[in-house]
Amino acid sequence: MVAASALGRLTDDQRAIRDAVRTLARERVAPRAAEIDRSAEFPEDLRVLLAEQGILGLPFPERHGGLGADLLTVCLAIEALSAACATTGLILAVQVLGALPLLLAGSEEQLGRFVPALASGRDLVAFALTEADAGSDAAAIRTRAVRDGETYVISGTKRFISHGSVASLVTVFAVTDPEADRHRRISAFVVETASPGFTVSRLEHKMGIRGSPTAELAFDEVRVPAANLLGAEGDGFGLAMRTLDRSRPGIAAQAVGIAQGALDVAAAYAGQRRQFGKVIGEFQLVQGLLADMDARTEAARQLLYTACEEIERGAPDAGRWSALCKLVAGDAAMAVTTDAVQVLGGYGYLDDFPVERMMRDAKITQLYEGTQQIQRLVIARALLAHKP
């Protein structure tokens, strides 16, 4: 990255990348968004587009074929895509989430083996921590990995796994030592979905991000080479938490993008829709809605950018920054999209306009990668850990 630009906090490269992704989002992604939502089909064409344009290569090191972008740049891309289509923004966000354990704990040999196909966008990677009975309480997972010579045998079921049915690789968290301390029971593995015993046992029907497949994954004695263990046995829980510290800003970016997309639609509509002889944007009650939407969106965006900078510079309270930005951005997206529907009135409730889709899409940003309640726990714990 080059030095900060005189035009603000973004570097020239960051502005150029954001503008390029925005153009692509407006011209190629936005026209597909309604159909992706309606059909609930994964937009393979847009995955190919993101791969060809190098967007999926952003988070990966240059030495393995990526672009070596910093966290803020990745988030700028997710934001720009999500303003047009939250499902498409999520393609990049999930690629980041799935790859982070590998990027954080992978050996050079593991990076060389797995990263090039991810950086080129040929392969997608999913992140499999959550289980039916272990969501917020992630340490309670039951999927087992048992060492057998040079392999581990993985058995269990994962649920709510984004891209689980379209990924070639899944980062799987499994219990390797049931007797160990609660946070040392778990280890992380890179699992190839072509492995015998791996099946997609269910696809969920969802309120929003409908083009993004959310899968239940069944592992029936899936044999994984011991060489696919990330870090050491027992490192899994800590690795999952460090992953979420860096991935939650991606969800905040998705939320900011959704909010901006809804604000843009609402503002344009308010400038055209006439009632009582004038455009509704001239009514102060509508102006108030629009101004609050803008303030919430911009505040969330600036917090997100600050969080990215803090996390990137290795701030000791990275987890707090990450939780702060997702908490604020997720709530902003929900409020702003709800108000956008309000500005459009009855038309906003129809799928003829994109705001009802955006409102449905916004909800997930308050739920996944830790509910808003979990974000508050993370923040409060960071506060209380500071002894005077």
Added chain:
Amino acid sequence: MRIVVLVKPVPDPGEERLGDDGRLDRSVTAVINGNDEYVLEAALKLVEAHGGDVTLLSMAPAGVTDPIRKALAMGATRAVLVSDPTLAGACSWSTTQVLAAALRTLEYDLVLAGADTSDGGGGIVAAGVATLLALPYLSHARRIEPLDGGVRVERLSAAGHDVLEATLPAVVVGTQLLGEPRYPSLRGIMGARAKEIAVRTLAEIGLADRPVGGAHATTALRATRQPAPRGSGRVVRDLDPVAAASAIVDFLVERRAI
């Protein structure tokens, strides 16, 4: 094959406005002229398939580098920007002389240009450049292929297309039928920053003290008028389809459209 593509930064279409002096206000966001992006795409495909490099040649104010960077991000190798304060307000004839003089300082096999620009719209500069340099001129290309020491072009005609061949170097003016321009990849964008944009003054291309530029414009813009706003269309709301159809037919017959 060494290809020079003539590219012009123009005001973002739809944002054009005139300054008080009657000239185009070039302080608004500039983009590469749309037609030029199509010939740039053709040039990039030619060098990807047959080797060589692509040089962008542009005449523009020195600060207007964003659109040129974007063209570099699409994959051009380098750019030459002729920039001189005296060129503000240059007419097509001045522009033609400047681009021809700049081309005399470059090595190339092929010069590609778009059909016309979205701001001036004269569509004569490339033909003038070919004339000044005494080069073959092939226009309205919908397809360009290299030959040994030459170039073959399919030129659109009223009846279909003509096949033209010329020796190199030559000037080819393309159409949008050459194919959609690519989006710059993020790798291209990050790489473009390191590419050279060589800024040349009039003196550096051998035109010092020559009668080119705004002060020597051979044409002057006297007035510009906005087209009258279009009236609202007539909407036929008759629910009876036969009555509605005959109302539309009457309307078209009235205007001798059918």
